Amino acid sequence: MGNKNAQNVLTGMILGAIGGLLAGVLIAPDKGKNTRKKIKSRAEDLGDSLKDSYHKYKDELREGYDKYKKEFNRKKEEKIDHLAEEYDELTKK
Structure with missing residues (x-):
């Protein structure tokens, strides 16, 4: 996966999660204390989800980079030879 594509996916996930969090918590009528608890809980869930996504895309990018680097070095050695x-x-002569 390309770096730009991974950034777009991650940005979309973040914005969607924040929008869903705000809409779900702020539209539902409840006491302020309960609303704050819900926001905190959902923000923690969102943070965990973002960490998981970050690690997933970081690993995919690392694998792609390693594959590209290996192929580049192989072709470089062929050209040198x-x-x-x-x-x-x-x-x-």
């Missing part, structure tokens, strides 16, 4: 062979052929 090819150029060394060509150099050897040119210097023999």
Whole structure:
């Protein structure tokens, strides 16, 4: 998954969760003390959910980066070997 795509997904999740939290708690009639408890509880749940999402996307990005780095290094070594062979052929003449 691309870095920009992961950021967009995470941003969408955050905004959606915040919107749902506010709508669900503030629209429902209740005492202020109870409303604050609900907000706190849902904010903690949201924090846990965001941490899980962060770790998931961080791991996916790390895997993608490692795969890209390995492939890049492999191609780099192939090019170096090819150029060394060509150099050897040119210097023999």
